[in-house]
Amino acid sequence: MNLLLLGMNHKTAPVEIRERLNIACTEDFNPLGEILEIPGIEEALYLSTCNRVEILVRSREEAAAEERLKALIFRHGNLNREELARCLYVYRDEDAVRHLFRVAASLDSLIMGEPQILGQVKDAYRQAVEQEAAGIILNKLLHRAFRVAKRVRTETGLASHAVSVSYAAVELAKKIFGTLKGKKILLVGAGEMSELAARHLLKHGGDQLLVANRTRERAIQMAADFQGTPVDFDRLGESLREADIVITSTGAPGYIVTGEMVAAALKRRKNRLLFLIDIAVPRDIDPRAGNLDNVYLYNMDDLQEIADENMAIRREEAARAEEIVADETGKYLAWFNTLAVVPAIVSLRDKAAAIIAGELERSNGWLRNLRPEDREGMELLAQAIVNKLLHDPMTCLKEESQEGAARAYVAALRRLFRLDGPGKEKGDS
Amino acid sequence: MDFYLLLYRLVLGAYLVSTLTYMFSLLSRRVTPAKAATWIMTGACGLHALFLAGQWLGKGYNPFLRIHDILSFFALVMTGVYLAFQLRTKTRVLGVFVSPVVFLLMIVSSIGSDGTLTAPAVLQGWLVSLHAMLSVIGEALFAVASAAGLAYLIQDGLLKRRQASRLMKLFPSLQDLDRINHACLLWGFPLLTLGVVAGSIWARTVWGAHWQWDPKQVWTLAAWLIYAVLLHQRLAIGWKGHKTALLSVVAFVLLLAAFLVEKYFFTTIHQFY
Numbered sequence: 234m235n236l237l238l239l240g241m242n243h244k245t246a247p248v249e250i251r252e253r254l255n256i257a258c259t260e261d262f263n264p265l266g267e268i269l270e271i272p273g274i275e276e277a278l279y280l281s282t283c284n285r286v287e288i289l290v291r292s293r294e295e296a297a298a299e300e301r302l303k304a305l306i307f308r309h310g311n312l313n314r315e316e317l318a319r320c321l322y323v324y325r326d327e328d329a330v331r332h333l334f335r336v337a338a339s340l341d342s343l344i345m346g347e348p349q350i351l352g353q354v355k356d357a358y359r360q361a362v363e364q365e366a367a368g369i370i371l372n373k374l375l376h377r378a379f380r381v382a383k384r385v386r387t388e389t390g391l392a393s394h395a396v397s398v399s400y401a402a403v404e405l406a407k408k409i410f411g412t413l414k415g416k417k418i419l420l421v422g423a424g425e426m427s428e429l430a431a432r433h434l435l436k437h438g439g440d441q442l443l444v445a446n447r448t449r450e451r452a453i454q455m456a457a458d459f460q461g462t463p464v465d466f467d468r469l470g471e472s473l474r475e476a477d478i479v480i481t482s483t484g485a486p487g488y489i490v491t492g493e494m495v496a497a498a499l500k501r502r503k504n505r506l507l508f509l510i511d512i513a514v515p516r517d518i519d520p521r522a523g524n525l526d527n528v529y530l531y532n533m534d535d536l537q538e539i540a541d542e543n544m545a546i547r548r549e550e551a552a553r554a555e556e557i558v559a560d561e562t563g564k565y566l567a568w569f570n571t572l573a574v575v576p577a578i579v580s581l582r583d584k585a586a587a588i589i590a591g592e593l594e595r596s597n598g599w600l601r602n603l604r605p606e607d608r609e610g611m612e613l614l615a616q617a618i619v620n621k622l623l624h625d626p627m628t629c630l631k632e633e634s635q636e637g638a639a640r641a642y643v644a645a646l647r648r649l650f651r652l653d654g655p656g657k658e659k660g661d662s
Numbered sequence: 663m664d665f666y667l668l669l670y671r672l673v674l675g676a677y678l679v680s681t682l683t684y685m686f687s688l689l690s691r692r693v694t695p696a697k698a699a700t701w702i703m704t705g706a707c708g709l710h711a712l713f714l715a716g717q718w719l720g721k722g723y724n725p726f727l728r729i730h731d732i733l734s735f736f737a738l739v740m741t742g743v744y745l746a747f748q749l750r751t752k753t754r755v756l757g758v759f760v761s762p763v764v765f766l767l768m769i770v771s772s773i774g775s776d777g778t779l780t781a782p783a784v785l786q787g788w789l790v791s792l793h794a795m796l797s798v799i800g801e802a803l804f805a806v807a808s809a810a811g812l813a814y815l816i817q818d819g820l821l822k823r824r825q826a827s828r829l830m831k832l833f834p835s836l837q838d839l840d841r842i843n844h845a846c847l848l849w850g851f852p853l854l855t856l857g858v859v860a861g862s863i864w865a866r867t868v869w870g871a872h873w874q875w876d877p878k879q880v881w882t883l884a885a886w887l888i889y890a891v892l893l894h895q896r897l898a899i900g901w902k903g904h905k906t907a908l909l910s911v912v913a914f915v916l917l918l919a920a921f922l923v924e925k926y927f928f929t930t931i932h933q934f935y
Contacts, residue, residue: 404831411838526905527902527903538826540826
């Protein structure tokens with residue numbers, strides 16, 4: 234198959250090394266051009282993200298290519314041999330195919346199931362196409378990789394369970410409100426996590442943000458950052474009536490939102506659903522508020538637990554994804570193997586067609602006397618006999634190609650049927 | 663085989679397959695089978711409508727006279743209403759509650775549906791059909807409302823438990839379920855009311871009295887009152903979510919109990935239904 238994959242990822246290489254290689258490769262030179270200059274390399278793909286660097290090539294001389302590629306990484310990454318040996322993995326043929334499929338399906342990612350990697354693989358492939366580095370083998374391989382990613386996304390839950398606290402909040406909000414469109418979000422207090430959650434909620438359709446802070450200036454400033462509206466910190470009860478999703482993260486020692494406040498707000502908001510997210514430690518919202526009908530209260534621990542449980546679900550789903558990868562790897566190999574027998578089959582068919590045409594031509598003398606429909610029947614008969622005769626050897630050849638014994642069979646076929654022409658045959662014997 | 667019999671069996675089979683597929687979706691906690699089930703159900707609904715329309719228009723057979731046909735019509739309306747909501751909100755797994763009910767209705771309806779029955783003279787006229795049709799549509803809407811209510815209670819419980827679960831991810835959002843519940847009550851109530859009014863106008867022409875205190879009428883009145891209260895609380899007081907879901911489930915259970923009790927323990931002028 235002559236596929237060779239060299240790479241390093243977040244598991245094998247520390248971030249300093251990946252960084253160095255990454256910067257070196259993207260800024261200083263165009264790696265594809267240089268890779269293609271290595272003799273024997275016919276196709277190449279270069280993928281680099283902040284978590285991985287992968288070089289995939291098809292080469293006629295694998296051993297030489299591997300050395301040259303290592304030297305290239307060595308040079309540009311400014312690494313010593315020892316570091317390189319520790320960080321680099323090398324896959325060949327079937328293993329290379331499987332690895333690429335796993336990468337595209339996000340099984341090999343730092344956060345399994347994250348969606349960006351597929352886009353990055355697509356970009357890498359586009360670059361390879363633009364630089365004419367992708368031929369028939371890589372084209373098929375990459376399209377298969379996209380297919381694997383799609384199947385994993387639709388057939389397994391690998392990508393569909395939020396594994397960060399802020400995304401868990403978005404997922405819950407969607408289970409409560411369906412769509413976040415038109416939902417008002419109230420952000421109380423400041424903090425990295427709460428602001429991130431607010432940003433995610435806004436990105437997923439939430440369209441109005443109210444900001445409350447004990448310091449009025451801070452509220453105004455944050456409101457400006459988020460294009461939201463500052464509201465009075467001392468009149469949170471009022472804002473509770475308006476908002477659908479409330480995120481709190483103040484440094485207050487006690488509860489700033491009491492059960493009574495929520496109950497009163499609920500009455501005034503005519504029992505519209507209310508989602509309270511308490512990210513503060515110590516907590517900002519009285520846990521009794523969560524017992525009220527139509528109020529859903531989650532604190533930091535709840536969200537973290539959900540994110541962890543989702544990670545466990547993703548790991549379960551990964552097993553199903555691996556099955557898809559194995560299945561598709563098998564299919565790709567099967568396709569690749571038939572590739573070896575295709576030319577032989579084509580020449581066999583051509584030869585058969587030539588024989589039929591020749592024999593019909595020779596018998597033209599008496600065939601001419603037949604009625605046109607009989608002549609046609611005659612031609613069909615000849616065709617049918619030849620097809621029947623060739624059917625078994627061709628099927629057998631395709632099957633044998635899967636067992637890895639194609640070369641011997643192709644050679645035998647070429648010799649038995651003299652597919653390489655009489656001249657060459659004489660030379661051989 | 664008779665074309666209509668074949669069609670009927672096809673409809674029955676499709677409902678069964680869709681029910682099983684929905685069940686599978688629930689058990690495997692995956693949404694893909696539910697998507698397939700929705701398509702199967704859509705097909706079943708189309709064939710079912712074709713069957714009833716053919717019977718009614720083609721054969722000139724009034725489908726609102728016998729209990730079997732009424733049940734079949736009930737199932738059709740329920741399916742249609744559910745699918746209409748499914749189009750607007752992607753509440754796929756709600757079908758888990760709707761499809762078995764529909765299938766059971768069809769099974770009950772198919773028992774003894776052979777043989778023809780000539781309705782007594784009093785049960786003829788367009789007003790009877792109107793009465794039956796409107797009441798059935800109203801009650802089918804209540805049935806969907808209660809299915810949405812049940813799903814709401816389950817999802818509400820899951821969200822209150824504060825744990826990640828595949829079931830929670832599979833179930834529709836609270837707001838969508840509440841909206842379905844609301845819309846079904848809003849449409850079901852006036853339709854049932856009109857159905858009852860049509861019935862009483864016709865009763866007056868036949869028996870000389872609008873109201874007979876017939877057991878079925880009493881039960882229906884009780885259910886009507888519960889739904890009136892429910893709708894009032896929703897619209898005027900602003901009840902939403904958990905409470906309405908609970909009450910609409912309870913109300914429908916009462917309605918169902920009424921149906922069974924009066925059918926087996928009372929004699930009624932509604933004996934045909």
